Amino acid sequence: xxxxxxxxxxxxxxxxxxxxxxxxxxxxxxxxxxxxxxxxxxxxxxxxxxxxxxxxxxxxxxxxxxxxxxxxxxxxxxxxxxxxxxxxxxxxxxxxxxxxxxxxxxxxxxxxxxxxxxxxxxxxxxxxxxxxxxxxxxxxxxxxxxxxxxxxxxxxxxxxxxxxxxxxxxxxxxxxxxxxxxxxxxxxxxxxxxxxxxxxxxxxxxxxxxxxxxxxxxxxxxxxxxxxxxxxxxxxxxxxxxxxxxxxxxxxxxxxxxxxxxxxxxxxxxxxxxxxxxxxxxxxxxxxxxxxxxxxxxxxxxxxxxxxxxxxxxxxxxxxxxxxxxxxxxxxxxxxxxxxxxxxxxxxxxxxxxxxxxxx
Amino acid sequence: xxxxxxxxxxxxxxxxxxxxxxxxxxxxxxxxxxxxxxxxxxxxxxxxxxxxxxxxxxxxxxxxxxxxxxxxxxxxxxxxxxxxxxxxxxxxxxxxxxxxxxxxxxxxxxxxxxxxxxxxxxxxxxxxxxxxxxxxxxxxxxxxxxxxxxxxxxxxxxxxxxxxxxxxxxxxxxxxxxxxxxxxxxxxxxxxxxxxxxxxxxxxxxxxxxxxxxxxxxxxxxxxxxxxxxxxxxxxxxxxxxxxxxxxxxxxxxxxxxxxxxxxxxxxxxxxxxxxxxxxxxxxxxxxxxxxxxxxxxxxxxxxxxxxxxxxxxxxxxxxxxxxxxxxxxxxxxxxxxxxxxxxxxxxxxxxxxxxxxxxxxxxxxxxxxxxxxxxxxxxxxxxxxxxx
Numbered sequence: 036x037x038x039x040x041x042x043x044x045x046x047x048x049x050x051x052x053x054x055x056x057x058x059x060x061x062x063x064x065x066x067x068x069x070x071x072x073x074x075x076x077x078x079x080x081x082x083x084x085x086x087x088x089x090x091x092x093x094x095x096x097x098x099x100x101x102x103x104x105x106x107x108x109x110x111x112x113x114x115x116x117x118x119x120x121x122x123x124x125x126x127x128x129x130x131x132x133x134x135x136x137x138x139x140x141x142x143x144x145x146x147x148x149x150x151x152x153x154x155x156x157x158x159x160x161x162x163x164x165x166x167x168x169x170x171x172x173x174x175x176x177x178x179x180x181x182x183x184x185x186x187x188x189x190x191x192x193x194x195x196x197x198x199x200x201x202x203x204x205x206x207x208x209x210x211x212x213x214x215x216x217x218x219x220x221x222x223x224x225x226x227x228x229x230x231x232x233x234x235x236x237x238x239x240x241x242x243x244x245x246x247x248x249x250x251x252x253x254x255x256x257x258x259x260x261x262x263x264x265x266x267x268x269x270x271x272x273x274x275x276x277x278x279x280x281x282x283x284x285x286x287x288x289x290x291x292x293x294x295x296x297x298x299x300x301x302x303x304x305x306x307x308x309x310x311x312x313x314x315x316x317x318x319x320x321x322x323x324x325x326x327x328x329x330x331x332x333x334x335x336x337x338x339x340x341x342x343x344x345x346x347x348x349x350x351x352x353x354x355x356x357x358x359x360x361x362x363x364x365x366x367x368x369x370x371x372x373x374x375x376x377x378x379x380x381x382x383x384x385x386x387x388x389x390x391x392x393x394x395x
Numbered sequence: 396x397x398x399x400x401x402x403x404x405x406x407x408x409x410x411x412x413x414x415x416x417x418x419x420x421x422x423x424x425x426x427x428x429x430x431x432x433x434x435x436x437x438x439x440x441x442x443x444x445x446x447x448x449x450x451x452x453x454x455x456x457x458x459x460x461x462x463x464x465x466x467x468x469x470x471x472x473x474x475x476x477x478x479x480x481x482x483x484x485x486x487x488x489x490x491x492x493x494x495x496x497x498x499x500x501x502x503x504x505x506x507x508x509x510x511x512x513x514x515x516x517x518x519x520x521x522x523x524x525x526x527x528x529x530x531x532x533x534x535x536x537x538x539x540x541x542x543x544x545x546x547x548x549x550x551x552x553x554x555x556x557x558x559x560x561x562x563x564x565x566x567x568x569x570x571x572x573x574x575x576x577x578x579x580x581x582x583x584x585x586x587x588x589x590x591x592x593x594x595x596x597x598x599x600x601x602x603x604x605x606x607x608x609x610x611x612x613x614x615x616x617x618x619x620x621x622x623x624x625x626x627x628x629x630x631x632x633x634x635x636x637x638x639x640x641x642x643x644x645x646x647x648x649x650x651x652x653x654x655x656x657x658x659x660x661x662x663x664x665x666x667x668x669x670x671x672x673x674x675x676x677x678x679x680x681x682x683x684x685x686x687x688x689x690x691x692x693x694x695x696x697x698x699x700x701x702x703x704x705x706x707x708x709x710x711x712x713x714x715x716x717x718x719x720x721x722x723x724x725x726x727x728x729x730x731x732x733x734x735x736x737x738x739x740x741x742x743x744x745x746x747x748x749x750x751x752x753x754x755x756x757x758x759x760x761x762x763x764x765x766x767x768x769x770x771x772x773x774x775x776x777x778x779x780x781x782x783x784x
Contacts, residue, residue: 036397036398036400036404036469036692036696036699037396037397037696037699037700038396038398038692038693038696038697039396039696039697040396044396101396103396273779273780273781277780277781277782284782284784285781285782287781287782288781288782288783288784290768290772292781293771293772293775293776293781294768294771294772294775296774296775296779296781297709297770297771297772297774297775297778297779298771300706300710300774300778300779301710301713301714301774304690304693304707304710305686305689305690305710305714307689307693308686308689308693309685309689311396311398312398312689315396315397315398315399316398319399329678329681329682329685332682333682333685333686381675381678382675384678384681384682385671385674385675385677385678386674388668388674388678391657391681393654393657393658394480394647394651394654395480
């Protein structure tokens with residue numbers, strides 16, 4: 036048991052933080068929000084510097100690292116509000132690599148590590164689609180999926196679909212005939228698409244196990260994003276209230292403000308333990324839906340409540356478009372809902388209350 | 396990062412479980428149930444305690460010069476956890492807090508005089524900190540120790556001195572320089588409770604437990620009762636308080652309450668589980684317990700890596716103490732009127748009256764051991780670095 040960062044993780048975090056601080060100014064995020072799309076230059080850097088290879092087996096050209104290493108990178112990217120399909124691509128490729136078709140795995144993982152392949156999971160979400168659930172007949176996929184993060188920006192979709200009544204994951208090229216994406220605007224202003232497939236050529240990438248892994252990895256990593264937004268908002272708040280002077284003293288010296296900060300820090304640290312443990316359990320193959328749901332519920336609340344409390348302490352300046360705080364409150368809320376909101380996750384835990392084991 | 400237990404610790408956990416299998420006997424249970432307020436251990440507890448000493452488990456994680464083996468703090472954690480699961484006490488009360496202070500700040504002669512007795516539980520301690528005018532503002536304490544020849548003469552009053560009626564010694568904070576700034580005029584002493592001039596008056600609390608006020612009237616103690624340098628006391632106390640916060644934060648008992656609540660509902664009130672709102676509230680309690688576990692393990696991790704948690708210890712203390720109130724309150728609420736029954740309502744009280752008992756005993760966890768408001772100050776100032784002024 037060790038909740039502290041390993042030396043490797045510390046180095047990953049520091050080097051990425053330096054790079055992002057220098058090369059990805061918040062105005063770059065504003066530009067992407069205005070013009071749409073993902074940060075291609077950042078993606079190329081991540082590929083070149085080896086960040087995309089971390090969790091994959093050496094047999095596929097990966098680093099053979101732990102998924103918690105990738106989570107540390109994801110948290111850092113989140114703390115800079117980066118707009119890239121890092122979670123989506125990593126979780127999808129891992130699902131294929133660990134539980135999917137062997138030959139396809141090598142091709143996909145090598146493509147991902149090199150930066151040429153990006154993947155968006157297109158799974159059954161909580162909001163029912165109007166159209167038909169995707170089905171595959173003779174290698175052709177038809178149906179629709181909402182909501183697909185980065186659906187219009189990635190090179191491939193990994194679609195949850197049925198074939199002869201059996202659930203599975205199918206890899207589809209975004210540029211293929213029969214794939215259409217329609218962008219949906221969200222509070223986060225990050226890419227989201229409604230996708231329709233009409234006889235799109237699809238390759239089977241995995242079965243029920245791969246699908247289950249993808250759901251679990253996606254939810255656990257999304258909890259990391261919630262956490263990253265909370266941590267960033269907390270750190271910005273502590274810095275701001277420590278220097279903002281009113282009534283002749285920093286407002287951070289007032290006990291009322293300090294106690295808000297103490298509560299924000301406690302909520303963030305609490306979410307941190309469960310979130311990283313969930314990621315670790317996914318990596319070890321010992322995760323349960325129930326434990327991951329509880330971690331995501333907690334992280335979702337932190338990502339929402341800590342970022343909103345930050346606005347209350349910042350006052351007017353944090354409310355403006357020019358200031359950077361809104362990236363984290365907007366992203367934090369959207370990530371709180373993605374991959375299962377707190378309410379949805381708590382329902383999972385409540386429905387499986389019989390699984391609770393006595394402490395012994 | 397690593398969220399599992401390595402083979403060595405798993406093997407040790409098995410050893411502890413086997414140990415408890417052997418020593419957690421009906422005779423021990425009976426002795427624990429009937430021990431009342433006694434600070435001295437009964438024969439069964441003594442047997443268990445000696446067996447622990449034989450195995451070298453009591454201080455295995457302490458530095459070698461303290462008679463320990465310098466093992467990873469995780470061994471201590473695993474042992475504490477297994478004892479907590481069985482609800483078997485093994486600690487020597489405040490000795491685990493005062494012992495290290497005497498080791499660190501005392502002379503060689505003082506170590507030899509006190510430490511073996513503390514480890515053997517022949518010396519039991521109460522804490523002489525709080526006073527009528529020095530509670531949360533502990534440094535305002537006024538009990539005066541004045542040098543008189545080679546001796547010290549102590550006059551004053553302590554309050555909320557739990558175990559003063561049973562302990563053999565008091566770990567006492569006194570003012571030794573009334574003219575110095577308040578943090579710089581305090582010293583710490585260890586004083587036998589049977590010293591002439593000490594009198595103890597009981598104060599009963601709403602938890603049903605007893606605490607005391609203790610009066611010191613021309614109490615004469617020799618110079619070697621002083622631990623550490625004169626006027627170094629605040630530093631010594633602050634060190635020991637950090638230790639106490641971690642200790643209070645370990646709230647294994649709350650897990651048992653949750654388990655018993657679930658068992659009670661399943662057996663006696665199954666209709667409650669048909670209600671989605673009840674299920675949701677139970678899950679929320681479980682999540683609160685998960686957070687508690689996370690904070691405790693985060694603290695333990697920091698200790699095991701050789702650092703001292705400050706902000707994290709305070710977070711754990713706040714969370715666990717507030718959860719003690721919250722879990723008993725929600726549980727009583729979910730059960731309705733039966734939640735109010737005490738253990739005297741024999742055969743009717745859910746959890747044998749543990750819910751109302753926990754509820755009544757919960758306030759002290761929140762205001763004691765450094766009030767939670769002060770803990771939030773510590774998180775903000777020492778942890779986050781926010782300015783004092």
